[in-house]
Amino acid sequence: MSNNVLEVKNLSAGIEEREILHDVNFTIKKGEVHVLMGPNGAGKSTIGNVIMGNPRYQVTGGNIIFNGEDVTEYSADKRAKAGIFLSFQEPLEVPGLPLDGFIKNALEQKTGERVRIWDFKKELKKAMDVLSMNESYGKRNLNVGFSGGEKKKAEILQLLMLKPDLAILDETDSGLDVDAVRIVSKGIEEYMRETNGSLLIITHSTRILDNLNVDYTHVCVNGHIIETGDGSLVEKINEGGYESFLEERK
């Protein structure tokens, strides 16, 4: 069996009349960590949204293959059940829905089975401990009144509980204080260890990558992947920025 978890093939996509992504290609194998970098507005979040199946974006060409199945036409819901997870750059607030109930429901949707409440509580407590989250957050409405950092932790809590085959983390580290970055990074490491999942991390910083072994780095500029390299590419970008990087290609 192939080890490919995600294959993005000649993917072009946009919003309304505007094409944002042009002929994007990359493949993520089981257990791999991929980093997606690029200047603001390059199309990184769009890549995450299109893989997740956000209906606001239209695929105008190419395919998204997940675990060997063509999911290009699947709804976001169906993709989530299949095992794709997207942590949002700006998580939404959902009044009236407690965080623990939201996670329990998502788990039941995914497995098609009822979750046993005691097991669930035990697992949730364990995951919250990893993230140094107070248990009381479970009873609070999803992201309502959460600080920026708390919202990001709540996303990682979902990651630890849902154990998706593929996790796309869109700037999960932005706005986090030093300790929170370390905690979130620990949570991501725990997900990789427990699930042997696959990661696509969209980021502008490198601190979140400290505990992870990066297999590939992709550079997205103007909706194109202009370069793919190993983990050392992250350092190169940090040192030279994107401009010098583009100069080199001329």
Ligand SMILES: Nc1ncnc2c1ncn2[C@@H]1O[C@H](COP(=O)(O)OP(=O)(O)OP(=O)(O)O)[C@@H](O)[C@H]1O
């Ligand atoms: N819902 C939308 N409506 C209109 N334009 C959009 C929408 N989503 C994305 N775009 C446009 O597509 C381009 C790519 O946006 P995207 O959010 O993917 O960038 P990004 O690489 O994630 O940037 P950043 O690093 O700032 O998060 C931008 O020019 C943006 O304005």
Ligand SMILES: [Mg+2]
């Ligand atoms: Mg973005």
